[in-house]
Amino acid sequence: MSDKLVADIHKLLADEKQALLRADFDSLATLAARKEAAIAELSTTGVRDGRLQDLRDANAHNQALLAALGRGVSGVRTIIAQHIRARNTSCYQKDGSQQPLLPSSGKLARRA
Numbered sequence: 589m590s591d592k593l594v595a596d597i598h599k600l601l602a603d604e605k606q607a608l609l610r611a612d613f614d615s616l617a618t619l620a621a622r623k624e625a626a627i628a629e630l631s632t633t634g635v636r637d638g639r640l641q642d643l644r645d646a647n648a649h650n651q652a653l654l655a656a657l658g659r660g661v662s663g664v665r666t667i668i669a670q671h672i673r674a675r676n677t678s679c680y681q682k683d684g685s686q687q688p689l690l691p692s693s694g695k696l697a698r699r700a
Contacts, residue, residue, distance in 0.1 A: 590633045594643065597626050601646040608653040 600623050607615040678686045 590630075590635045590639075593626065593630055593633060594635060594639050597623070597630065597643055598646065600626060601643070601650060604650050605646075605653065608650060608657055611657060 600619060604616065604619045604623065606612075607619060675688070677689045679689055681687055
């Protein structure tokens with residue numbers, strides 16, 4: 589039983605790694621629930637320490653990937669926020685009216 593369970597957890601960790609590399613957040617949510625259940629079941633069975641170390645190593649690698657993914661998402665959020673702030677930046681015209689620095693639409697205008 590414990591050998592099959594360890595193999596199942598290895599498969600879950602491999603699937604989690606692939607989902608992390610693809611940034612597949614829907615799969616990650618599903619895998620997290622399955623992984624929690626498998627680890628709870630593993631805690632009730634006796635497994636050799638060598639097999640557990642392999643699982644720990646694979647999980648540590650996935651945790652590093654998850655942290656890198658989190659930093660990447662955070663960086664993208666920062667860049668998007670900067671673009672939104674830049675789009676909302678305005679300046680004053682000679683007549684005192686306020687006008688956005690960036691055009692509101694992405695259309696080009698041809699001037700004679």
